[in-house]
Amino acid sequence: MAFVNPAAWLFGALLGVLIALYLWERSRRRVDVPSLLLWHTVPEAIVRTSRFRPDWLFVLQCLLLLTLIAGLADPYFVRPGAAGPGRAVFVLDLSASMQAREGRETRFDLARAALRHRVAELGSDDEAMLIGAGPRPRVVSAFTHDHAEVLRRLAALEPVDARANLDAALAIATRAAEQPERPASVELFTDAPREQLAPRWRDRVSLVQIGETDDNLAIEGLQVTQGRFQDYRDAHGYVAVRNFAHREAHGVLTLQVDDTTFSRRGFSLGPRAVGGFPLQDLPAPGVLRASLDVDDALAVDNVAYAYVRPVRPLRVLAVTESPSLQGELQRIARATPNLQFTFAAPSEYAGAAGADVVLFHRVAPPFPTDAASLYVAPDGDATPFAAHGTFTAVPILDWNAQHPALAGLQPELPFALTAARDLDVPPWADALLTSRADGRPIALAFAGEHDGYRRAALAFDLATDTLLSADHVNLLLVFLNLLDWLAPATDTVRIMRTGDVEVVDHLPARPRHIIDPHQHETTLPADTSVSVDAEYAGEYRVAADGTSLRVFANFLDAEESDIGRATQSTSNPPAPRPGAPAPGSQRGVGAWLYAVAAALMLLEWFAARRST
Amino acid sequence: MPPNASTADLGTALRSVSAPHLLRKLDRLRFVAQHSVTQRPGNTPVARATQASGLELASHKAYAPGDDLRYLDWNAYGRLDQRLIKTFRAEREAPVHLLIDTSASMAVPEADGKLAFAVGLAAGLAYIALRQNNPVRVVALAPDGAGRLSPLLRHAQRLPELIQFLATLEARGTTRLDDGVDAYVRSTHLPGTAVVLSDFLVEPSVYEHALDHLRGRGYDVLALRVIGREERDPSTLPRQVRLHDAESGVERLVDLTAAHRAAYARALDGHLARLKGWCAARTIGYATADTAAGIEACLLAELPRVGLLQ
Numbered sequence: 001m002a003f004v005n006p007a008a009w010l011f012g013a014l015l016g017v018l019i020a021l022y023l024w025e026r027s028r029r030r031v032d033v034p035s036l037l038l039w040h041t042v043p044e045a046i047v048r049t050s051r052f053r054p055d056w057l058f059v060l061q062c063l064l065l066l067t068l069i070a071g072l073a074d075p076y077f078v079r080p081g082a083a084g085p086g087r088a089v090f091v092l093d094l095s096a097s098m099q100a101r102e103g104r105e106t107r108f109d110l111a112r113a114a115l116r117h118r119v120a121e122l123g124s125d126d127e128a129m130l131i132g133a134g135p136r137p138r139v140v141s142a143f144t145h146d147h148a149e150v151l152r153r154l155a156a157l158e159p160v161d162a163r164a165n166l167d168a169a170l171a172i173a174t175r176a177a178e179q180p181e182r183p184a185s186v187e188l189f190t191d192a193p194r195e196q197l198a199p200r201w202r203d204r205v206s207l208v209q210i211g212e213t214d215d216n217l218a219i220e221g222l223q224v225t226q227g228r229f230q231d232y233r234d235a236h237g238y239v240a241v242r243n244f245a246h247r248e249a250h251g252v253l254t255l256q257v258d259d260t261t262f263s264r265r266g267f268s269l270g271p272r273a274v275g276g277f278p279l280q281d282l283p284a285p286g287v288l289r290a291s292l293d294v295d296d297a298l299a300v301d302n303v304a305y306a307y308v309r310p311v312r313p314l315r316v317l318a319v320t321e322s323p324s325l326q327g328e329l330q331r332i333a334r335a336t337p338n339l340q341f342t343f344a345a346p347s348e349y350a351g352a353a354g355a356d357v358v359l360f361h362r363v364a365p366p367f368p369t370d371a372a373s374l375y376v377a378p379d380g381d382a383t384p385f386a387a388h389g390t391f392t393a394v395p396i397l398d399w400n401a402q403h404p405a406l407a408g409l410q411p412e413l414p415f416a417l418t419a420a421r422d423l424d425v426p427p428w429a430d431a432l433l434t435s436r437a438d439g440r441p442i443a444l445a446f447a448g449e450h451d452g453y454r455r456a457a458l459a460f461d462l463a464t465d466t467l468l469s470a471d472h473v474n475l476l477l478v479f480l481n482l483l484d485w486l487a488p489a490t491d492t493v494r495i496m497r498t499g500d501v502e503v504v505d506h507l508p509a510r511p512r513h514i515i516d517p518h519q520h521e522t523t524l525p526a527d528t529s530v531s532v533d534a535e536y537a538g539e540y541r542v543a544a545d546g547t548s549l550r551v552f553a554n555f556l557d558a559e560e561s562d563i564g565r566a567t568q569s570t571s572n573p574p575a576p577r578p579g580a581p582a583p584g585s586q587r588g589v590g591a592w593l594y595a596v597a598a599a600l601m602l603l604e605w606f607a608a609r610r611s612t
Numbered sequence: 613m614p615p616n617a618s619t620a621d622l623g624t625a626l627r628s629v630s631a632p633h634l635l636r637k638l639d640r641l642r643f644v645a646q647h648s649v650t651q652r653p654g655n656t657p658v659a660r661a662t663q664a665s666g667l668e669l670a671s672h673k674a675y676a677p678g679d680d681l682r683y684l685d686w687n688a689y690g691r692l693d694q695r696l697i698k699t700f701r702a703e704r705e706a707p708v709h710l711l712i713d714t715s716a717s718m719a720v721p722e723a724d725g726k727l728a729f730a731v732g733l734a735a736g737l738a739y740i741a742l743r744q745n746n747p748v749r750v751v752a753l754a755p756d757g758a759g760r761l762s763p764l765l766r767h768a769q770r771l772p773e774l775i776q777f778l779a780t781l782e783a784r785g786t787t788r789l790d791d792g793v794d795a796y797v798r799s800t801h802l803p804g805t806a807v808v809l810s811d812f813l814v815e816p817s818v819y820e821h822a823l824d825h826l827r828g829r830g831y832d833v834l835a836l837r838v839i840g841r842e843e844r845d846p847s848t849l850p851r852q853v854r855l856h857d858a859e860s861g862v863e864r865l866v867d868l869t870a871a872h873r874a875a876y877a878r879a880l881d882g883h884l885a886r887l888k889g890w891c892a893a894r895t896i897g898y899a900t901a902d903t904a905a906g907i908e909a910c911l912l913a914e915l916p917r918v919g920l921l922q
Contacts, residue, residue, distance in 0.1 A: 034717035
């Protein structure tokens with residue numbers, strides 16, 4: 001026999017109270033008689049009354065109390081062959097929406113309290129596992145009988161500022177629960193309704209849903225558009241604010257650059273409406289911070305960051321003897337601010353001389369050791385690229401849209417080139433533009449990183465077909481993007497989204513220090529690559545030997561910010577719940593005990609009535 | 613403070629006696645006078661006493677000059693040729709003294725309602741006596757020995773006055789049976805029938821002294837022992853209990869085993885038997901008035917059985 005609620009036996013202390021009441025009542029039990037004349041034959045009790053001699057009414061009362069306590073403890077008998085102690089896997093949603101306030105507590109607090117209560121219900125032989133469902137789910141506590149340890153680890157959990165990967169968390173949980181000899185129940189504590197779960201989990205997971213408020217005003221998007229060669233004065237942007245509530249909301253949008261406020265504007269948004277705020281005339285380069293002054297349920301989506309780059313010219317040394325290409329490049333330089341070209345004949349070339357990129361035209365010297373390089377129609381004996389000949393009338397058939405140098409471009413294909421050299425793509429490079437010739441694919445442009453600098457090569461000659469003219473605007477954009485990629489802006493600020501991982505490289509070989517938005521510092525060895533795993537929104541600072549980088553993580557997730565929950569559901573788990581009698585395997589006798597208690601109560605009532 | 617009989621109980625008892633059906637039955641009863649009668653003419657026949665005129669023929673005597681010829685038995689003179697004068701049963705006024713013990717013990721056990729029962733009984737007896745034109749007085753034997761006296765009533769029309777007096781009685785204090793009786797008999801010189809309604813829960817010498825005193829003053833005495841069901845059977849008492857004497861306030865811790873309950877029953881039987889035997893030896897009437905049997909049964913059955921009424 002076992003008990004569903006063994007703590008109920010603590011009420012056994014009431015027996016002591018009952019005895020004390022009985023003794024007290026007995027001490028004051030006095031009966032008037034007409035005279036003691038006839039009672040002199042009855043010896044006076046002195047010693048015997050000091051002993052505890054319960055009468056049968058008291059015995060009935062004790063039995064009644066014990067029966068009630070036993071009923072509360074809910075004993076049950078485990079049938080032979082039934083499963084042993086149960087197991088439960090608890091999955092706690094750590095997503096940003098769990099930070100939403102429901103009254104005085106957050107959803108996370110409510111969920112944690114429910115989970116704590118659930119753990120307390122477990123029998124001493126039951127095992128529990130705890131999984132935290134953040135962007136990357138993790139097992140907080142493996143299966144254990146030590147419920148106190150589970151509660152201790154549960155107390156240390158906090159929600160993050162990112163979306164939770166419930167799918168992965170439930171996959172881990174169900175995998176852990178699937179042991180044929182000892183199946184376990186999976187219980188998910190979340191604010192997500194059952195309909196938002198993947199269909200395969202809906203019937204397998206017990207759901208404890210918490211939260212219903214939709215009171216949330218959020219920055220849904222913050223975009224700053226600034227070309228590679230554009231000054232901050234030419235940059236512009238856009239802030240999108242959404243009211244996720246089903247009633248009108250009001251707020252104030254504050255814009256700051258490097259902690260200097262340059263705009264504050266109030267606004268009202270109708271139910272479920274979106275408001276757009278254009279950003280123009282930015283006062284200075286720096287970190288742009290947009291924040292909402294509003295008292296809503298979820299605060300994490302009230303702040304967003306963007307970066308306005310300062311002016312930094314791109315210097316290109318063009319090593320060419322072609323006057324036409326020089327003319328083209330000069331025209332491009334005149335039309336593009338912050339792009340500067342200097343020219344040198346191949347015979348005069350003696351190094352980058354401070355240029356960010358060296359453009360080699362129809363020549364192919366070895367890679368410069370102090371700058372990035374772009375080879376255009378490379379030719380010569382010392383070329384770093386193996387050439388196998390020249391094809392004529394080659395069309396550009398495809399491009400690598402994934403490569404950053406071509407991001408955002410859509411060349412009009414096919415685009416016919418007069419001629420192109422057949423170059424081997426080095427192992428460190430990726431093809432950017434491709435074609436087919438002689439029955440096989442050939443690379444018309446490729447790029448990669450070699451000897452610490454970025455390198456690129458074009459197999460066709462820009463000067464031959466005046467490819468940089470306005471008639472070939474797509475090819476012009478490819479060229480400019482390629483120059484930008486070859487000498488990327490070495491910004492000390494990066495913007496990312498929470499839940500993503502940002503890799504920070506090119507740091508000095510010294511210990512690295514990472515400080516997260518909560519001011520927790522992590523130090524990594526010098527030989528460790530640094531990645532910012534942005535679980536929280538705000539500023540991460542990465543520093544190594546004087547080199548520092550600021551990474552701002554934005555929580556911009558419309559689905560997560562939409563915290564309203566139309567329905568509340570708490571469903572029983574389909575699997576047997578540990579800590580409670582499992583149907584079919586256990587036989588509870590609590591109801592019978594209550595029936596016996598009722599009978600005893602009637603009996604005692606009759607007895608008491610008769611005695612009085 | 614000892615418990616008291618409630619006014620409601622007394623009122624209930626008096627109302628039950630005043631019920632018309634019971635009064636009609638009481639109308640057929642009368643007191644039987646034994647010795648203690650006054651010289652005032654009345655309606656109560658006196659045994660072994662004759663008078664010159666009356667209603668009930670008692671005997672004859674030989675005519676003597678000066679006898680009233682209206683009572684000459686002419687039939688006997690015709691048949692026997694003797695002049696005989698008829699004598700009649702004497703009828704006198706027979707005062708009734710109802711002495712009620714109003715000590716605190718009469719209110720305990722409360723469920724027995726001994727005082728209310730005694731009061732009701734006294735009202736019934738008073739009604740019977742007044743219907744016979746016999747004077748009635750109720751004496752409440754108070755703790756101080758002085759007692760409270762009702763007026764000596766001689767007419768049935770004054771019965772409500774007596775009822776009102778009875779309704780004011782309350783049980784309190786200790787039993788002063790001997791002192792109360794002594795005080796009363798010293799204050800009155802009208803011997804008659806004395807009915808003592810009490811539980812007699814005193815030492816035998818006390819009630820013996822009181823009853824002897826009454827008897828010695830020429831009263832026809834009836835000791836009416838009022839008793840209830842709970843006093844007879846203490847089985848409803850808890851096993852371990854502190855007994856509290858309603859009069860003296862003394863407490864006694866007892867463990868009521870079956871043997872102890874039996875010992876109490878024996879003590880009670882001994883008490884009743886001693887009282888009854890002592891009364892029989894003194895030609896004092898004795899009756900047990902059980903509250904469980906009811907006032908009507910006591911008036912109509914028990915008291916005629918012991919010869920107080922007929």
